[in-house]
């Protein structure tokens with residue numbers, strides 16, 4: 508039997524919501540969404556070292572997030588408690604994804620912890636079990652555990668694998684921070700989009716796709732409206748999640764790079780490739 512690896516380094520990619528409709532509101536205040544998730548090749552990198560003493564330790568603190576509140580620590584403890592394993596882990600992160608930017612960084616970090624520690628601790632949990640555990644941490648965790656572009660319904664947990672085009676994206680963070688709960692609580696938010704089928708959504712394509720959060724985010728955050736309008740000169744621009752990040756699709760890396768280089772110096776701009784399979788699954792050889 509091969510020796511158990513004692514360390515493991517895995518990526519935690521970002522996602523874009525290529526379109527996002529809000530079709531209702533549940534009793535508990537959460538919103539029913541319909542969205543197309545696409546994973547992109549912009550990633551954080553996580554390393555895990557096996558510990559025999561059962562301790563979960565994040566060795567790279569993150570500004571503004573207490574150790575025990577960090578979604579990585581919460582994910583590790585959840586898996587530890589659920590499995591009853593006596594093992595622990597030291598976790599380090601090389602963070603590139605902006606926090607609270609609508610790119611799902613925290614959820615992706617949690618998913619990579621669940622998938623990585625499942626391997627390191629040799630638990631043998633199925634993706635279905637890991638996705639169900641992940642959902643208790645955040646609505647976007649399951650899609651990162653599954654690691655494929657997907658059509659999502661419910662609060663984002665009812666996933667159907669989808670195959671999307673894989674353009675090059677310019678992704679912009681306009682330097683303001685958006686509160687997801689505040690957007691979802693906003694009285695002016697549109698919550699009555701008519702449900703559509705996945706086939707209908709896929710037919711829509713770049714020009715038709717919209718994000719129902721965009722109107723209210725534009726109104727409450729003028730710098731985001733400015734960045735959306737600037738990017739729309741080159742290609743249809745959209746918000747991801749509740750922002751603050753926004754994006755547009757391009758046919759080639761070069762054309763995306765030319766646009767990214769013209770972006771306002773006050774913004775952060777990235778060029779990223781749209782994927783159908785997550786780099787996390789690629790790294791694990793799934």
Ligand SMILES: C[C@](O)(CO)[C@H](O)COP(=O)(O)OP(=O)(O)OC[C@H]1O[C@@H](n2ccc(N)nc2=O)[C@H](O)[C@@H]1O
Nearest residue numbers: 524536537538614645646647662663687688691748749
């Ligand atoms: C909008 C998306 O970005 C789409 O991918 C995500 O669903 C948001 O996921 P997230 O940032 O992980 O958000 P969560 O931590 O699950 O929820 C933050 C808050 O947003 C509101 N919220 C979130 C998701 C949802 N479907 N309905 C909601 O009303 C709730 O007030 C919740 O307390």
Ligand SMILES: Nc1ncnc2c1ncn2[C@@H]1O[C@H](COP(=O)(O)OP(=O)(O)OP(=O)(O)O)[C@@H](O)[C@H]1O
Nearest residue numbers: 577578606607608609610611612613614616647748
């Ligand atoms: N490992 C983590 N990485 C990022 N944020 C974390 C982490 N752990 C906890 N958080 C908290 O979660 C909040 C949301 O972070 P995240 O980066 O997932 O937001 P997001 O990109 O807007 O996600 P979404 O697209 O799901 O709305 C942060 O503001 C931070 O307080």
